[in-house]
Structures are given as C-alpha cells and as structure tokens.
Amino acid sequence: MKNRSSKLLMLLALLSSAACPELYAGPSSLNGGQSEEIVVTATLNETPVSKVPAAVEVIERKEITESGAATLSDVLTEAQSITLEPSNGRISVARLRGLGSRNTLVLVDGMRMYSGFQGLLDLGEIPAGLIERIEIIRGSGSALYGSDAVGGVINIITRKPSKDFHAGLNISTGQSTYGEAGSINTNAYVSGIEGKLGYVISGTYNNRDRYDRDRSDLVTDGDDRLFAGYSTALNYQLTQGVNMSFGINYADTKLEGIRYTSNVYKNRTVNADRLFGYIGLDIDTGKDSRLTLRTWKSDYDWQSDMQPIAGGAVETTSVDVDTNQYEGRWTATLAENHRITTGFEYTTEDRVDTADKSIPHNVHNFGAFLQDEVQLAEPFGLVVGARYDEHSDFGSAFSPKVGAWLKLNEHLRLRGSYGEGFRAPTVWELYIGSPFTNNKKIIANPELDAEKSRSYEIGADGKWGTFICGITAFRNDMRDMISEVPVVNKPKTYDLKNISRAMTRGIEITTGIRLPYGFTLSDEVTFLDTEDLSTGNELLFVPDAANTVKLACKGGKGFSGNIRVVTTGRQWTEESNTRIRTDPYTLVNCYLGKKVNSNAELFVGVDNIFNVDANAAYGNSGGAGSTGTYFYGGIMCTL
16 A cells, blocks of 8 residues: 555656646636536536536546546546446446436437437447547436436437637547557547538547456456547528538447357347438527427447357357437527427337347337526525436326525525426336347346336535535435346346335535636535335445545646546445455556647656456446556647
8 A cells, every 4th residue: 555655656747747847827716516517417507606506527528538538438437427337248338426327318519319228328439539528417307308308318419610710639549567458549620600500520449459467267357449420410590590410420339359148159240220311490480489399310320249269159149229209399488587398209219129029119208398497686596397207118207306506605605496207118128138148138127117216316516716616415215216127046047126215325526626727626425325215225336435536737848748646435235146345445547748830739648547347346347447557648739
C-alpha cells in the first residue's frame, strides 16, 4: 500500500509540474447542481439544470476525450451511480442506482435505442467518437418515456451542425502492459451550414486485439474487436419556422475469441449490424409554441458462430430485431408561468431469435403523456406529469410524477420528486431465454408480470464561491421485479421469475472546487443499499459504494491533464448458484494533453496504473481494468 501511495504522489507531482507550469489566467469550468447548463432530457425542453427537480449529470465532449474512452461503456464506468452488470455474450451493460440495465433507458438524440442479443443494449457498440455530450437523469422517467426508464435515462447527444465549416480527426493507439489489446482508434467528422442546409457527417473505426490475463486455459478474456460506424445528420429550413431533419446511423461490430462449452474449446465469431434512421419536422406554431413530429426505424442483426477448434459442425445463433416508432409532441407557454408539453408515441417491435426455433414475436405499445412546468414564484418551481401506456401483452399502465425545486437564496437550492414507473418484460425474457449456453442457462417465462416501481428523491445543491456541493437521497420500491432464480440441483441454470418486492436506496454526494493554478478537484460518491424483500438477501452485482475522484488541470502553454481515482465497493456475486462477497477495488487513470498549435493537440494516457485485476470483483470480463495497465496516445486535429 505504501509503495502504491508513493507512486500516486509521484504521478500527481509530475502532472502538476508538466501540465500547469504557470498560473492559469481564467477560472476553470466545473459542472455542478446549480450551474446554468441547459439540458433537454429531464423535461423534453431546454431547461437550466438549476430548474430541474432531479439529479442530473452532464458529460461534455472534452471530458469524454480526456478520459481516453473508446465506447459509451468506457465513459459510463466513471459516471455517478452507474456500475457494471455481468451478462452473457461479452455484452457491456450497466446498472443505474442499483437497478438492472433493463430499467435504464438509453436514448440517442432523444430516440429510444432498442435491445438486441438477450434483450440487452450493448453499450460497447456505441463509439465515444460520435458523442457530443451525455445527459444522465437519475430517478424515474416513466412519466415521459414509459417502459424501461424506471432507474433513469441516459441520452446520448450527437454533434449538431456548426455555423461555420468545421472538421476534426482523432487518431490514437494503445497497448496493455502485457503487450496485448493493441488498438487503433480513429474518429473523424465534418460539420457546417450551406444556405438552408446544415450537416454533420462523422465516422469511427476501432480495432482492438484480444487479450488474456488468465493463462490457465485457452479461453480469451477479451476478444478481437472490430468496430466501424458512421453517422449523417441533416437539417433543412423549408420555410420560416419550419425545419426538417433527417439522419442515419450505421454500426458494424465484429468479435472473435475462444470459449469453452460442452467440454470443448470453440472459436466464437460474432457479427452485429445496426442500421438506424429517422426523419422529423419542427414547426413553430406560435410565439412560444412548437410542434415536433418524428419517426424512426431500427434494424438490428446479430449472429454468433461457434466452431470446435479441433474441427466440427458450426453452431449458429442469430437475432433479428426490427423496430419502428412514431411520435408527436407539442409544447406551449400558457399564462406566462405554465409550459405545457403533451404528446404521443407508437412503437412496434418484431423479433426473430433462433434460440426459439425462429418463431417470430411482435409487440406494440401506444403511449400518451402530459406535463406542466409551473413557475409559481421566482424562487419556486413545480413539474407535474403523467403518462398512459397501452401494451399489446400487458395492457394499460399509468405513470405519474411530481417534482419541485426551491431556491432559498443565491447559495442553496432544494429539490424533490416522486414518480411511479413500469417495465414490460422483453420478448427475450418471455419466450426465448438462453437454454443452450454452457456458461449460464436462463429459462424464459411467458407468465412474467410487468415490473412496477415507486421512486422517491430529495436533494439539495449549494454553491459558495468556487465550491459546489450536491446531495441526494433516493429510494426505489419495486414490485414484481424480474430476476434470475437458481434452479435447484441444476448448476448454472436459472429461471426468470417475478420477485414480489425489492428495494434499492442510497445517498449520492457530489462536490467540486476550483483551486489555484488552474486546478479543479471533484468527487462523486454513492452509497447503495439493496434488498430482495422476499428473501432478505442483498441484490447481486450492486456495490455498496462507488466513488470517482478527479483532479484536473488546465495550465499554461497549452497543457491540460487529469488524474481519476475510481473505487468500487464490496458486492455480492454468484458462481455455480453460490453467493460470494467480493472485495472492493480501486482503479487509477491519468491523461495528459499538449496543444501543438491552434489546430492540433497531442495526448497520452494510462488506465489502471497499478495493474489491478478487477474481473473477479464484478464478474464481467471486458470491463474496467480487465486488460491490466493500459497505455495509449494520439493526436487530435481540427479545422
């Protein structure tokens, strides 16, 4: 421990002297609960964070770049109250506030991303290079977004057309301390406006080699991973006050590695393709009112081939998911202090999975919502809303929510909310499951009921000079939570069943301070408590604490850098139907950048400086720290 501490102090001193040789002339930006940053996810309208009665985290493009993240999954490992969740198939998913990944809704530019393999959305299939910013709204969002938003909403906002022509290129390469996981990451974009047409075109290419820290067998800890994707977004002004938008996104992910199933080593290759397109219309219907119409379509194809290394027949598993969504929304300001938002959405999902003998399944859902943002007095605001859903398999659901905020003075703001939510079981949970996997067999259950939730939250945000602080206490009461229940006398076999009652609760604390010489210091800590109230056991794979400390610096002569210390507490895992209590672990990451000129910046970074093996702690290979110490560097260019 002493040796690690001395290394960390030396690294801190190196960063301080290299990145900040001069007194920084201006204040460093530091996000906090009372910043006037504008978010759209919380209310579907542009709203200052200080007038949102919810816990909000905004991750900007610069923060993403200075974390060395290659995918959305990498970015979220350092976000507050988000923790890794193990899954089959090397899929990267995350929990929010102790609730499962299926209770966390992921959006791209406000549009729902639909699940693929095993009814999960792989966050590793979303490249960091396409992201401009991320808005994370913690707490129930079902009153606006319906199913899947019980724990919160993660909205990935992509680049928007710039007034002048801009172009950028980011190239980096890296390798682990073991000479494995060699990678090449390339991101590029162009953006601008020509007459009435605005455009953004971007592309990403990531190639990472496999790695294997456990040499006791042939199974690869991390697969060869190849990702290629592009995105096009167009805006066109038809007439004054009428704008049309169009976009298309394509992502192709390929994996290859070795597995051990049915007592045989097999080479596994995966090919996942997602094509996502939308078209929308924004119409100004008055001085303070707007109508938005939009439709989008997603086609997702996933296929896994497993062939014995010694030769033999190929086992193929495939998933084909086609989804369509149509939405309309109208927002208007009435009587000066009421901003009304109302709208509808209609969704269809068609799925074919070879695990279910290629039997197609179709579900559809209609939802309608109404929200009123009320400014009762200058220091007090209220947000009241509700949504009605009609699901083809589970009937109707009503999800109300009320939130309020009160600005006591220029230093302190209070906020609180109550919301109800629901989540309809996925087609995979109802009919498909994973009956053929050797690692973990999951038996589907067509008798599952929809999950229901009640969420409570109260918090305060303060700002005194260069110091900010926020604290939030929350509780989620779940009914009929869908869980994997071990089958007696059948190791690695689980039935999907409803837990009658479950609970997660916790406290989130966020602090930050601007220090001399261009330094900023921030800390995001979460304490979590969970319980399956039917058995008295804590929920699996939920750490009792998580903490991210970040020391950042923007210095003179174009230097910038940071050190991030990410700690994950103890948690219950499971192996062969036996519960295991893991030890906590801490990862230390750092980044250093230097502007060469106004158009180019060189950067280097090291993740997991002390080579911590975190795999056993969260049961999911391929997550944070899995490669061991990882070195990377590259260049960013802009025009």
